[in-house]
Amino acid sequence: MNDSYVQVTEVGLRDGLQMVKTILGTEQKLEWCRRMVAAGCADIEVTSFVPPKIVPQFADSDEVARGALRIEGLRASALVPNLKGAQRAFDTGLKNVHYVLSASNEHNLKNVRRSTAQSVDDFSNIVAARDETGRRDIKLGAGVATAFGCTIAGRVDEAHVLRIVETLLKAGADHIAIADTVGYANPGQVRKMMRQVLALTGDRSVTCHFHDTRGLGLANVYAALDAGVRSFDSSLGGLGGCPFAPNATGNINTEDTVFLLESEGMKTGIDITALLGVRELVASWLPGEPFVGAIARAGLPKTFAENTEAYHALA
Ligand code: COA
Ligand code: ZN
Secondary structure, eight states: OOOOOOOOOOOOOIIIIIGOOOOOOOHHHHHHHHHHHHTOOOOOEEEOOOTTTGGGGGGGGGHHHHHHHTSSSSSEEESOOOOOHHHHHHTOOSEEEEEOOOOOEEHHHHHHHOOOOHHHHHOOOHHHHHHHHOOOTTTTEEEEEETTTTTTBBBOOHHHHHHHHHHHHHHSSEEEEEEEEOOOOOOHHHHHHHHHHHHHHHHSEEEEEOOOTOOOOHHHHHHHHHHHHEEEEEEEEGGGTTTTTTTOBBBBBHHHHHHHHHHTTTTTOOHHHHHHHHHHHHHHSSSOOOOOOOHHOOOOOOOOOOOOOHHHHOO
């Protein structure tokens, strides 16, 4: 398409790990981060501030966040489902905090035990809590999950999603994420939705978060690129899925996403060969978990001129 930079955020440590049975040690999680940064992937969602009894994998979220902040070159973010999670994230010193709610009321009730309307309202309380810390350098992202459909409710109305985005922007979101939590989106739907989202967001950044549940993950990335989106979430080996969405599967695969973007002449700053090394290490820690992906299976084509320029050199 063109020669621009596209941000790829690794969410394997958050979305990827929330369904995994093996609980990784804090040091392993930080090693994963260090290796991703060394591979050129500097944007990482490192953990989720949820109660440990809901997702035991994230019992060490404070330590992971603090450890991640000590890794040079890493731009760490974390997911929060409510005000309490946001306050915990602020306390660690994180500068990028991602709040999530679902456009589908049914999914939101299952996921965070309140209505979508309540979750939208709660975002204002999170903005106020951030302002009270006096730290305007904390960027607050707001993500809309099940934005393209829901396994429980079925259809999710596009106009409803856009109204939520507008409200979140008015409330002070610095960043918007649009998520296909359950892999219902198709490219036409993505192109249409993302054009409208970008018309609302102006100079605030927008990320797409796709799952490859039905095989359209990368096609949806392409459609979002076409609409003008330049930031994507993905997870190493396609790990992931929401524990509160029936039949959920993994995110789009980081290696394959970077391959698509670089093949289109876009720059991610990420070295795919190094990424495959990280994948091998993480897979060895998680026996029995599905690690999927075409590039890991088939290798890079001989004709692929890898772009290994570091992001900082591009910035
Ligand atoms: N971190 C740690 N503890 C938290 C918390 C958080 N983010 N939010 C609430 N708690 C604690 C409360 O302090 C309270 O503790 P107590 O029983 O000792 O008083 C307890 O959890 C219940 O609090 P409440 O506000 O009633 O929460 P809830 O039971 O209604 O659950 C959520 C709401 C949002 C915390 C829960 O549904 C959740 O964690 N959902 C996220 C699920 C997820 O990770 N989905 C995948 C990512 S999209
Ligand atoms: Zn997800």
